[in-house]
Amino acid sequence: MPAQDETPAPPGIDVTNPSIARAYDAVLGGKDNYAPDRAVADELMKVMPEIRELAWDNRALLGRGVRYLAREAGVRQFIDLGSGLPTVENTHQVAQSEAVDARVVYVDNDPIVLAHGRAILAENDRTAVVSADLRDPEGVLGHDRVRDLIDLSEPVAVLLVGMLHHLHDDEGPKRIVEAYMDAVPSGSHLFLTHFCRSGPDAEALEKTFLHFLGTGRFRTRDEVAEYLDGLDLVDPGLVYLPEWRPDKPVEYPLSVRERLMIGAIGRKP
Numbered sequence: 001m002p003a004q005d006e007t008p009a010p011p012g013i014d015v016t017n018p019s020i021a022r023a024y025d026a027v028l029g030g031k032d033n034y035a036p037d038r039a040v041a042d043e044l045m046k047v048m049p050e051i052r053e054l055a056w057d058n059r060a061l062l063g064r065g066v067r068y069l070a071r072e073a074g075v076r077q078f079i080d081l082g083s084g085l086p087t088v089e090n091t092h093q094v095a096q097s098e099a100v101d102a103r104v105v106y107v108d109n110d111p112i113v114l115a116h117g118r119a120i121l122a123e124n125d126r127t128a129v130v131s132a133d134l135r136d137p138e139g140v141l142g143h144d145r146v147r148d149l150i151d152l153s154e155p156v157a158v159l160l161v162g163m164l165h166h167l168h169d170d171e172g173p174k175r176i177v178e179a180y181m182d183a184v185p186s187g188s189h190l191f192l193t194h195f196c197r198s199g200p201d202a203e204a205l206e207k208t209f210l211h212f213l214g215t216g217r218f219r220t221r222d223e224v225a226e227y228l229d230g231l232d233l234v235d236p237g238l239v240y241l242p243e244w245r246p247d248k249p250v251e252y253p254l255s256v257r258e259r260l261m262i263g264a265i266g267r268k269p
Helices: 020-027 035-047 051-071 091-098 111-120 137-141 144-149 173-183 200-212 221-228
Strands: 077-081 103-108 127-131 157-161 189-195 261-267
Touching (some): 035 200, 051 157, 103 144, 173 189, 189 200
Parallel strands (some): 077 157, 103 127, 157 189
16 A cells, blocks of 8 residues: 555554554545554455455445434434544434434544544534443443433444454453343344455455454354344345445345455344
């Protein structure tokens, strides 16, 4: 990936090692990243030249999913876990374009996300960015800003879009999902996307993620489906990203890239 002029990092932020949020920003072609992040993006592109298109597929599904939640499911509260750096069609922009009273909390443990997010959202009193670790559901849900904006007696959309695959098996991702869903009432939704172990290309990409970024677990469809246990799946269920309520015709057979991620929304009964 070409070098770019870099603005100085905010005080106290380590940019000598890659971060998930900044590497994702680099893959998307953003500017809020540094040389180590771009190095990871370069390695991913060597293995999967269409990795940027895959990232945009995931971003497009974020928009379609949030639009469904706000417009059709009537959800007015969103917790976006591991939200990453702001780009286009962010959760609050989509949700609030459908419902002006929608409230959104972004959660990320990368301090640069907090710095950029707060600057962008300074004048939006229905949206907040908090620095917290999604692996600590009690800490996230007990955070003052989360409590200010999110009423846990009313339905909440819990977003784990492109994040669960960055949790290792020994970190208990299913337990973490269950903790969030246990804390929200009936009518709440879980919205997730996840890398899918769909073939040799997925295995090669997983090795690259794990070697250069340290995270990026490609799980089988059955493994991902376990996160949705006990929820009522919204049609069309757990499917490859282009197949989830597409806004344009889907061409078959799906490409290798299009089979690298799956996604779903489930409703808590």
